[in-house]
Amino acid sequence: MKYPQSAEAFDRLLVIMDELREKCPWDKKQTMDTLRHLTIEETYELSDAILEGDLNEIKKEIGDVFLHLVFYSKIGSEQSAFDVTDVLNGICEKLISRHPHIYGDVIAETEEEVKSNWEALKLKEGNKSVLSGVPSSLPALVKSMRIQEKARGAGFDWEEKEQVWAKVEEELGEFKAEFVGKVLDEKQKKKAEGELGDLIFSLVNFARFIDINPETALERTNRKFIQRFQHLEKRANEMGKNLSDMTLAEMDVYWEEAKREDV
Numbered sequence: 001m002k003y004p005q006s007a008e009a010f011d012r013l014l015v016i017m018d019e020l021r022e023k024c025p026w027d028k029k030q031t032m033d034t035l036r037h038l039t040i041e042e043t044y045e046l047s048d049a050i051l052e053g054d055l056n057e058i059k060k061e062i063g064d065v066f067l068h069l070v071f072y073s074k075i076g077s078e079q080s081a082f083d084v085t086d087v088l089n090g091i092c093e094k095l096i097s098r099h100p101h102i103y104g105d106v107i108a109e110t111e112e113e114v115k116s117n118w119e120a121l122k123l124k125e126g127n128k129s130v131l132s133g134v135p136s137s138l139p140a141l142v143k144s145m146r147i148q149e150k151a152r153g154a155g156f157d158w159e160e161k162e163q164v165w166a167k168v169e170e171e172l173g174e175f176k177a178e179f180v181g182k183v184l185d186e187k188q189k190k191k192a193e194g195e196l197g198d199l200i201f202s203l204v205n206f207a208r209f210i211d212i213n214p215e216t217a218l219e220r221t222n223r224k225f226i227q228r229f230q231h232l233e234k235r236a237n238e239m240g241k242n243l244s245d246m247t248l249a250e251m252d253v254y255w256e257e258a259k260r261e262d263v
Contacts (some may be wrong), residue, residue, distance in 0.1 A: 014084065017070050020080075032075055039068045051219060097121065112152075119153040130154045142215050144204045152208075168206050171199040227236040231258040 046061035070084060077083035098118055101108035108114045119130050127133060130153065134146045151157060157179040158164045179192045207214040235254040236243050243251065 001082075013066065013070055017067075017074050030071065030075070032072060035068060035071060037063075042068060051216070051223075078106070079088055115153040116155065117148075119150060139215070141200075141204065141218065144201050145208060145214060148208055149204055158205070161206065164202070164206045164209050168199070168202045171195070171202045175199050228255060228258040231261075 042061065042064045042180075046058065046065055049057035049061045062248070069087075073082070073084035073087050076087075096103045098121055099114075100106035100117065101114065101120075106117060108117055122129065122133060130150050131147055134143060134150060138146065140215045148157075175198075177193070177196065179188070182188075184192060204214045207217065232251055232254045233243060235257070236246060236251075
């Protein structure tokens with residue numbers, strides 16, 4: 001591993017950050033609060049690049065995220081709270097303590113054993129619950145996946161994927177029998193919302209068992225729908241029509257066309 005080259009590049013970034021913080025009007029004004037929403041945006045841009053499989057774009061987005069982390073560390077040092085050295089040493093110490101099978105005498109030969117040890121160590125470090133490490137502001141679909149993964153790390157999980165699929169079918173059957181084809185009042189809608197949540201949660205559970213990330217799966221479907229819908233809009237425009245003036249049957253022709261062309 002070429003530590004000197006990477007250390008030199010990292011030091012260059014730190015020097016540039018110092019200069020920008022001192023001389024640039026925009027950089028001088030920033031606080032952790034003002035950077036927060038920008039960091040979220042940069043993280044999503046990195047996520048987009050990963051989904052696109054664009055390695056050059058991934059490299060650039062990682063750089064943007066690096067910049068934000070260095071920026072927070074710079075602000076922390078100005079407030080005499082922490083600096084980038086504290087941040088890096090902190091994560092190094094955490095990784096060492098959380099991997100006793102590498103840096104200690106604990107034996108963990110499988111991924112599941114590693115995860116179980118990780119959660120047990122977090123509890124020893126003061127976490128009141130295995131689930132307390134799941135950020136409350138995570139999107140619901142991502143949060144459900146993380147909740148289930150952490151519960152599994154503590155040994156609370158189904159044994160076979162067939163059991164999970166049976167639960168999916170059970171939840172789907174209950175939802176269909178109770179709500180599909182019926183006019184719902186407000187009380188029933190509230191109940192239906194809860195039952196739909198149970199169904200989605202069980203589908204996330206099954207996806208986890210067959211090693212599919214439901215967030216990624218849904219996002220790929222979102223993108224596929226957008227591309228096909230935009231193809232539909234394009235074809236309608238070529239005919240001088242608005243979508244609102246077309247029948248569903250007419251629109252379906254171009255939708256199927258988009259599917260055939262793998263749009």
